[in-house]
Amino acid sequence: MKMENMTITAQTEVAPKIYRIVLNGPLARELRDPGQFVNIRVGTGIDPTLRRPISICDVDLENEELTMIYRQEGKGTKLLSEKLVGDEINILGPLGQGFPVEVAKKNSTCVLIGGGVGIPPLYYLAKKLVATGANVITILGFRTEKDIFLEEEFNELGQVIVTTEDGSKGMKGYVTDALKSLTSYDVYYTCGPKPMLRAVEITAQSPGYISLEERMGCGVGACLACVCDLTKPNEETGKGYAKICSDGPVFLAGEVIL
Amino acid sequence: MKMENMTITAQTEVAPKIYRIVLNGPLARELRDPGQFVNIRVGTGIDPTLRRPISICDVDLENEELTMIYRQEGKGTKLLSEKLVGDEINILGPLGQGFPVEVAKKNSTCVLIGGGVGIPPLYYLAKKLVATGANVITILGFRTEKDIFLEEEFNELGQVIVTTEDGSKGMKGYVTDALKSLTSYDVYYTCGPKPMLRAVEITAQSPGYISLEERMGCGVGACLACVCDLTKPNEETGKGYAKICSDGPVFLAGEVIL
Amino acid sequence: MSRIAVNLPGLTMKNPVMPASGCFAFGQEYGKLYDLNRLGAICVKAVTVEERRGNPTPRVAETPGGMLNAIGLQNPGLEHVLEHELPWLEKYDTPIVVNIAGYQVEDYMEVAKEISKVSNVNAIELNISCPNVKEGGITFGTDASTAAHLTEKVKTVSEVPVYVKLSPNVTDIVEIAKAVEQAGADGLSMINTLLGMRIDLKTGQPILANRTGGLSGAAIKPVAIRMIHDVSQQVDIPIIGMGGIYEVDDILEFMMAGASAVAVGTANFIDPFVCPTLIDQLEERMDELGIDKLSSIVGRSSLCNNL
Amino acid sequence: MSRIAVNLPGLTMKNPVMPASGCFAFGQEYGKLYDLNRLGAICVKAVTVEERRGNPTPRVAETPGGMLNAIGLQNPGLEHVLEHELPWLEKYDTPIVVNIAGYQVEDYMEVAKEISKVSNVNAIELNISCPNVKEGGITFGTDASTAAHLTEKVKTVSEVPVYVKLSPNVTDIVEIAKAVEQAGADGLSMINTLLGMRIDLKTGQPILANRTGGLSGAAIKPVAIRMIHDVSQQVDIPIIGMGGIYEVDDILEFMMAGASAVAVGTANFIDPFVCPTLIDQLEERMDELGIDKLSSIVGRSSLCNNL
Numbered sequence A, B: 001m002k003m004e005n006m007t008i009t010a011q012t013e014v015a016p017k018i019y020r021i022v023l024n025g026p027l028a029r030e031l032r033d034p035g036q037f038v039n040i041r042v043g044t045g046i047d048p049t050l051r052r053p054i055s056i057c058d059v060d061l062e063n064e065e066l067t068m069i070y071r072q073e074g075k076g077t078k079l080l081s082e083k084l085v086g087d088e089i090n091i092l093g094p095l096g097q098g099f100p101v102e103v104a105k106k107n108s109t110c111v112l113i114g115g116g117v118g119i120p121p122l123y124y125l126a127k128k129l130v131a132t133g134a135n136v137i138t139i140l141g142f143r144t145e146k147d148i149f150l151e152e153e154f155n156e157l158g159q160v161i162v163t164t165e166d167g168s169k170g171m172k173g174y175v176t177d178a179l180k181s182l183t184s185y186d187v188y189y190t191c192g193p194k195p196m197l198r199a200v201e202i203t204a205q206s207p208g209y210i211s212l213e214e215r216m217g218c219g220v221g222a223c224l225a226c227v228c229d230l231t232k233p234n235e236e237t238g239k240g241y242a243k244i245c246s247d248g249p250v251f252l253a254g255e256v257i258l
Numbered sequence C, D: 001m002s003r004i005a006v007n008l009p010g011l012t013m014k015n016p017v018m019p020a021s022g023c024f025a026f027g028q029e030y031g032k033l034y035d036l037n038r039l040g041a042i043c044v045k046a047v048t049v050e051e052r053r054g055n056p057t058p059r060v061a062e063t064p065g066g067m068l069n070a071i072g073l074q075n076p077g078l079e080h081v082l083e084h085e086l087p088w089l090e091k092y093d094t095p096i097v098v099n100i101a102g103y104q105v106e107d108y109m110e111v112a113k114e115i116s117k118v119s120n121v122n123a124i125e126l127n128i129s130c131p132n133v134k135e136g137g138i139t140f141g142t143d144a145s146t147a148a149h150l151t152e153k154v155k156t157v158s159e160v161p162v163y164v165k166l167s168p169n170v171t172d173i174v175e176i177a178k179a180v181e182q183a184g185a186d187g188l189s190m191i192n193t194l195l196g197m198r199i200d201l202k203t204g205q206p207i208l209a210n211r212t213g214g215l216s217g218a219a220i221k222p223v224a225i226r227m228i229h230d231v232s233q234q235v236d237i238p239i240i241g242m243g244g245i246y247e248v249d250d251i252l253e254f255m256m257a258g259a260s261a262v263a264v265g266t267a268n269f270i271d272p273f274v275c276p277t278l279i280d281q282l283e284e285r286m287d288e289l290g291i292d293k294l295s296s297i298v299g300r301s302s303l304c305n306n307l
């Protein structure tokens, strides 16, 4: 983990209100696992007060570049979207425990299930899984056709099933509808809104990993803003809860209460 | 009075921590009198909260340009000094009652006495006075040689006496020392720190006009933050005080208690 | 009734926005900038029996996301207000709320009696919460029974509805709110400023000549929301909400917390056009959020209320 | 003694800066980022007798210039702290302050007794001001005699100096400060958070699952300065000042107001290196302002004090 001013080298709107930002700086080299996130200081003064957590979507270790994809949601992401190429931005990260890639064996089948802005962290995961020789099937859930992003990029890494709630593109319905149609896979990885995660956990036929979101204070495990309950107390520490920012955001499915 | 986003067309450091900024926009045409000021919104969010009052130093009505000279004092003027040519900045103004030019008759002698960042509003005043055919003698007080600004500009409009507290340039001492050396003049105009204004008021041998400063809230006369006491109640309103932002900042010497 | 109209005792407002007392003088300054008829109501500066000269300057200091003021209730006094300020406002058909203050109960009563007779005064706001003068009401505002007594007395003489402006500088604002409601208040205004101080590092002394001052602006918004939320669940009289309103969303947040109308103070100093601007933005924002009528969201945060 | 060293009961501090309770857990997280020996002291998260799971999430909400939190005193409980957290801190020679909380007087006493025996604990901070749990102390913090009683009891069992952490959500903080001083408090910590609320416009409901939360950050600084100023003139025990410290100037402002040391809370979330950074900047800023020794400016704003 580092705190560093990184330079924006690209910023584009890839779908309505969805931005792709690329940041350059040595901090990029610190990335350990897909699914880790950074905590972004979107302003310089006292307002906004808190940093904004955004998942790392891709990394270019050689060129020291991190890519993130985010939705312009409220005040902070709006400020972020107004920054220009060449601007510097203060980044704290990489933070948290990401998706375990080593659990996927060569030639095993991994299903990646993402909803909306839960999709981005799955992209670097997919790349890493493909690199280890696993087969990747990706299910991408959107509300409607125009919201779609990253489809092409995932296409290059394996089979992609797009679902839209209104059926305007791909399969009509939810990611779980697509998941039900898959017969055999060895592990799944998922990130998205909580109701989706709950549905995926129930539907899935294999062990899996779930990435959670929560409102954060510190982002480093010190303030206890972002806890979730463990299904059973941690054997080592005896604690009945986990901190999403430092113990997560990725947990083994079933490990935490959604 | 208008509120307008004006464009910065020049910004230079003319002496240590003293900046000259030029703003372009139709608001410039609203200027009525020298000595009026603008209230500048130096940030965009909630911090800094208050606008910063800065006197108008010069105006170019044709090209719609206002010139201000300010000292980088605290947070707000620091933010202002960091703005770049091409940036827009929200201006409220012109505000207040400026120096009366019409009281100076043709060929009469006017003494302008400025201390530090009290000097800028006297510049446009000097130009207007010269235009009406009055003779202008300017006394400019600084702490030390390197703080000097606007000397050359005033030189083109009449006699200039520079005083420095340490004697590094011009006359050693205060503006009042220079004022004492002048024998006959018809009216004086002064702006600077309060102790200087007090000294000038005592020293001067003619009627004069004094420009005051006070911490402001609204800048338009609505909050009563910036009052000063009148020597005797206003005949019309019966009020015993005046608002520096809207009744001033310029008052007839003796009209207000310094 | 329009989507953004609201009705409170004495105040038929075409929209829920009024300038807050002390931030708008008696309207003449901002009246040069826009038509005051666009406002839902106008709340004028505190009026006392006699002229008050207020505190020495500096009277304001900036703070992070806010400001301190220690004006000290400067005003030209009842007679002058009756003769000059209120008549000037007659040309508007916007309801007028007059904020009143005093040293003792009798002062409040005198001002209330005279002011409430004026034909264009629609309501009185009892300032029992000015933190900037020792006798300026803060003692009335921090004790429930004193506040109730004052309210009761003023109600006996006022010909218009009486709103009591509560101080946030108390342990239990609900207690005070309930007491003044029982004493007959027609509504509440909340919140006044939080007591604060800033020190000038160069002198080591407080920036304000009065040493302490009242904190207003965005910084205090969550305190205001909390107090309005808590009070609105315990009283039946309407609340005029204020404290850090800068944006259109803030208006909606205050109303969801339990305010029936809002007042904008400090934000006028940042943007003198803020009141009409927010009013103009209101309907579009309601559309985005699927809010049909403004009156329907009052107190929405407390589930049971008004849904 | 160095220019920036300060001495308080139980706390020999190489500089006046400590992290504030609840914003630094038990040090392990920030200990990965820098050497905790650089700190003047370390104040750890509230400890209760039993493990506490705290409030449901969301537990934080952003506000203008600040944030709300409703963590709800989550902590692993006395035993775990004694066995795991405090031993981990042994490797540092920085004084440790342990913040303690409870449901009733006996709880506080039990924790104080056990914690104060630990060799690397230098002081206890009595949290009588947590606004986020009904039984979390706020009732102790809003009534002078209850606060005094608790202080007295804890003093009978504590082997280290006891600082009482005051709530700002009161009408008269001076009264409470004086009461706990008389009851034997060795120092005061102030201020804890102001009660606040934010509402989510999309749902109409409070953002925090606990509905209300404690407001911290830059927004509350003027309130903290005012309270510290007022209290420091009426008590003789030292004050650890906190509430919105972000910049080096803030440290000096708190000390001029009357604080003998300071704590930094929310700012850690913005910049995890803020404490060592401010410590590093301190002497240069003192030079600029002509301040010789930090201890000489404590209470400078009150003319008479310590000049």
Ligand SMILES: Cc1cc2nc3c(=O)[nH]c(=O)nc-3n(C[C@H](O)[C@H](O)[C@H](O)COP(=O)(O)OP(=O)(O)OC[C@H]3O[C@@H](n4cnc5c(N)ncnc54)[C@H](O)[C@@H]3O)c2cc1C
Binding pocket: A037, A050, A051, A052, A053, A054, A055, A056, A068, A069, A070, A071, A072, A073, A074, A075, A076, A077, A078, A117, A118, A120, A121, A212, A213, A214, A215, A216, A249, D061, D062
């Ligand atoms: C570990 C993690 C990874 C994330 N990765 C991504 C991503 O890759 N792309 C993306 O678009 N979004 C992501 N999010 C959500 C993103 O953090 C929020 O959308 C963002 O913080 C909203 O900030 P705002 O200023 O626009 O909204 P505001 O509503 O103004 O934010 C106010 C406060 O609430 C917090 N907040 C609001 N919504 C959320 C949320 N959903 N989760 C956490 N905090 C929230 C903000 O951080 C801020 O503190 C992630 C969240 C977490 C916790």
Ligand SMILES: Cc1cc2nc3c(=O)[nH]c(=O)nc-3n(C[C@H](O)[C@H](O)[C@H](O)COP(=O)(O)OP(=O)(O)OC[C@H]3O[C@@H](n4cnc5c(N)ncnc54)[C@H](O)[C@@H]3O)c2cc1C
Binding pocket: B037, B050, B051, B052, B053, B054, B055, B056, B068, B069, B070, B071, B072, B073, B074, B075, B076, B077, B078, B117, B118, B120, B121, B212, B213, B214, B215, B216, B249, C061, C062
């Ligand atoms: C009518 C008028 C005209 C002025 N003209 C000029 C000018 O031409 N050039 C120039 O350099 N300065 C001028 N000043 C002073 C200038 O307004 C302050 O230096 C400036 O506001 C300081 O802001 P800051 O953010 O740098 O300092 P901070 O200390 O961060 O300011 C904090 C608050 O205090 C106020 N404040 C601080 N110092 C002063 C002051 N001396 N007068 C009024 N308010 C103050 C600020 O406006 C702000 O609200 C003028 C002041 C007034 C009232």
Ligand SMILES: Cc1cc2nc3c(=O)[nH]c(=O)nc-3n(C[C@H](O)[C@H](O)[C@H](O)COP(=O)(O)O)c2cc1C
Binding pocket: B217, B223, C020, C021, C022, C023, C045, C046, C069, C071, C073, C099, C127, C130, C165, C191, C192, C193, C215, C216, C217, C218, C220, C242, C243, C244, C245, C263, C264, C265, C266, C267
């Ligand atoms: C400069 C100033 C003067 C004020 N004068 C009064 C007053 O005379 N009477 C009163 O009841 N409140 C007064 N207030 C308080 C405001 O009406 C309002 O309650 C408070 O500022 C919170 O709102 P805001 O954050 O929008 O400013 C004053 C506030 C300011 C900033």
Ligand SMILES: Cc1cc2nc3c(=O)[nH]c(=O)nc-3n(C[C@H](O)[C@H](O)[C@H](O)COP(=O)(O)O)c2cc1C
Binding pocket: A217, A223, D020, D021, D022, D023, D045, D046, D069, D071, D073, D099, D127, D130, D165, D191, D192, D193, D215, D216, D217, D218, D220, D242, D243, D244, D245, D263, D264, D265, D266, D267
């Ligand atoms: C997330 C969070 C948790 C806190 N937990 C505690 C606590 O356990 N005990 C306590 O006495 N104060 C607690 N506080 C209050 C802080 O110690 C401090 O008094 C307050 O935040 C003001 O300082 P700041 O503005 O620098 O944050 C907490 C504050 C925050 C923001």
Ligand code: FES
Binding pocket: A215, A216, A217, A218, A219, A220, A221, A222, A223, A224, A225, A226, A227, A243, A244, A245, A246
């Ligand atoms: S955000 Fe502070 S512990 Fe997770």
Ligand code: FES
Binding pocket: B215, B216, B217, B218, B219, B220, B221, B222, B223, B224, B225, B226, B227, B243, B244, B245, B246
């Ligand atoms: S600054 Fe508001 S009246 Fe002058």
